[in-house]
Amino acid sequence: MHRFANPARFMRISQILLPWLSLVTILLLTAGLVLALIVAPPDYQQGESVRIMFVHVPAAWMAMCAYSTLAAASAAALIWRHPLAEIAAEETAPLGAVFTGLCLVSGSLWGEPMWGTWWAWDARMTSVLVLFFLYLGYMALLNAFDDPTRGRRAAAILALVGFVNVPIIKFSVDWWNTLHQPASVLRLGGPAIDPSILAPLLVMALAFTLLFVTLLVVRMRAALMERKIRALDAAAGGALG
Amino acid sequence: MGFSTWIRMGGYALFVWPAYGIAAAALGLLAAGTIRRYRMAQRRLAQLTVPRRGEDA
Amino acid sequence: MVSFKALLLRDLRLAFRQGGDGALAVIFFVLAALLFPFGLGPEPEALARDAVGIVWVMALLASLLALDRLFQGDWEDGSLDLIALSPLPLELAVLAKALGHWLVSGLPLLIAAPIVAAMLQFDPAGLPRLVLALALGTPTLSLLGAVGAALTLGARRAAVLVSLLVLPLEIPILIFGVAAADPAATGDGSTQIMLLGALMALALPLCPWAAAAALRQALD
Numbered sequence: 001m002h003r004f005a006n007p008a009r010f011m012r013i014s015q016i017l018l019p020w021l022s023l024v025t026i027l028l029l030t031a032g033l034v035l036a037l038i039v040a041p042p043d044y045q046q047g048e049s050v051r052i053m054f055v056h057v058p059a060a061w062m063a064m065c066a067y068s069t070l071a072a073a074s075a076a077a078l079i080w081r082h083p084l085a086e087i088a089a090e091e092t093a094p095l096g097a098v099f100t101g102l103c104l105v106s107g108s109l110w111g112e113p114m115w116g117t118w119w120a121w122d123a124r125m126t127s128v129l130v131l132f133f134l135y136l137g138y139m140a141l142l143n144a145f146d147d148p149t150r151g152r153r154a155a156a157i158l159a160l161v162g163f164v165n166v167p168i169i170k171f172s173v174d175w176w177n178t179l180h181q182p183a184s185v186l187r188l189g190g191p192a193i194d195p196s197i198l199a200p201l202l203v204m205a206l207a208f209t210l211l212f213v214t215l216l217v218v219r220m221r222a223a224l225m226e227r228k229i230r231a232l233d234a235a236a237g238g239a240l241g
Numbered sequence: 242m243g244f245s246t247w248i249r250m251g252g253y254a255l256f257v258w259p260a261y262g263i264a265a266a267a268l269g270l271l272a273a274g275t276i277r278r279y280r281m282a283q284r285r286l287a288q289l290t291v292p293r294r295g296e297d298a
Numbered sequence: 299m300v301s302f303k304a305l306l307l308r309d310l311r312l313a314f315r316q317g318g319d320g321a322l323a324v325i326f327f328v329l330a331a332l333l334f335p336f337g338l339g340p341e342p343e344a345l346a347r348d349a350v351g352i353v354w355v356m357a358l359l360a361s362l363l364a365l366d367r368l369f370q371g372d373w374e375d376g377s378l379d380l381i382a383l384s385p386l387p388l389e390l391a392v393l394a395k396a397l398g399h400w401l402v403s404g405l406p407l408l409i410a411a412p413i414v415a416a417m418l419q420f421d422p423a424g425l426p427r428l429v430l431a432l433a434l435g436t437p438t439l440s441l442l443g444a445v446g447a448a449l450t451l452g453a454r455r456a457a458v459l460v461s462l463l464v465l466p467l468e469i470p471i472l473i474f475g476v477a478a479a480d481p482a483a484t485g486d487g488s489t490q491i492m493l494l495g496a497l498m499a500l501a502l503p504l505c506p507w508a509a510a511a512a513l514r515q516a517l518d
């Protein structure tokens with residue numbers, strides 16, 4: 001049984017943590033929505049449309065965090081062949097894809113009132129679109145092989161190759177002076193946003209992060225159970241054969 | 242601030258509410274799908290690990 | 299004895315004997331580009347404005363044509379195992395393959411592109427910059443393509459999958475390439491040319507390394 005040792009520890013710890021993670025996630029989401037939709041004041045220039053930022057920016061941050069998680073897990077999977085790392089990588093990808101899609105859609109809805117365009121080929125938007133396709137490519141590659149191990153290894157390499165995109169997304173607004181505004185939160189010298197806007201933003205970001213972590217933990221637990229199920233099914237089939 | 246004023250979002254309702262709506266729908270479906278998969282796995286695993294009667298040890 | 303030169307020459311000989319994936323790529327490139335006057339209408343100004351974009355999109359698509367077979371033949375008949383076991387580093391072998399791919403599908407593109415651009419009413423004064431941009435961009439396309447081909451070796455529907463993996467990564471090359479030669483752009487495009495060069499410089503070491511890692515996974 002010791003081949004399940006580490007995953008077993010994960011299952012034990014996650015079983016204890018999961019109720020708390022879920023609770024905190026729900027509380028943060030509720031608080032974040034109240035702050036974002038009711039408490040936060042309208043912007044001097046953008047009016048109420050600034051509220052879209054409280055969905056768009058946290059989604060963007062999560063899209064990049066998720067990919068970083070994906071890349072880190074993939075590296076661990078390739079270097080140490082750790083089963084938990086493999087599962088973490090596989091289960092992160094769909095979450096990251098959803099956040100990236102959300103970032104693109106909400107950005108589009110924000111861009112139209114703010115800049116007068118649904119889309120522009122500026123550096124940041126293009127690289128986020130590339131990020132979205134990287135997620136899709138990762139998931140496609142994962143399932144493209146008859147041998148699942150080969151699929152996981154190939155996808156892990158793709159995840160690492162694509163990681164160059166993440167710093168490009170972050171710094172593109174500094175390198176190229178195009179449509180997106182330069183960094184206003186995560187920069188040297190501290191955030192450049194008013195606290196009344198910063199607070200809802202950070203709460204929503206935290207809420208999204210907790211949501212990501214909770215869903216990832218649940219998915220990893222499900223994946224580990226599914227592996228056990230497959231093993232038991234196979235054993236039962238052999239015994240009856 | 243009255244409710245109807247709030248819903249109108251200063252004229253940007255057509256942008257703000259779809260943004261939040263799509264976010265809620267996407268994340269909600271993601272969560273629902275995840276929970277469903279988890280429950281199904283739990284159930285199946287419970288079935289497989291309950292000792293069956295009438296079988297040789 | 300597997301050496302860089304031997305591998306390269308063998309690939310080129312195979313390509314020419316089979317008459318050609320390369321020739322096919324160029325023919326596809328020219329034909330497809332010529333569809334645009336029919337689709338967009340023959341007005342010179344409209345065509346000229348789009349000519350650079352059309353040439354570059356076609357270049358991207360043409361470079362995809364032979365990719366899924368880049369390693370497949372060698373993998374199926376066992377030559378890839380021999381190459382991996384030989385003293386030649388697998389990274390250099392990948393470089394040889396990518397170079398072969400470029401010589402057969404990228405270089406002919408460089409020759410065909412000015413002709414196609416001229417047929418699309420592109421201003422001849424901008425042709426040198428277009429060719430320079432293509433010369434710097436197409437090798438990177440081959441290098442990225444090699445990574446995609448290595449990753450999808452043995453996959454189901456590898457041809458489609460390679461496109462899904464490689465095209466998004468090639469979008470920056472497309473953007474810089476078009477900007478470099480765009481007649482309507484302010485500036486002489488030299489920044490974009492330098493960026494294309496920088497991308498190629500980055501791709502030259504990184505892509506063979508990634509592709510070799512992927513090939514080793516496939517051979518395991």
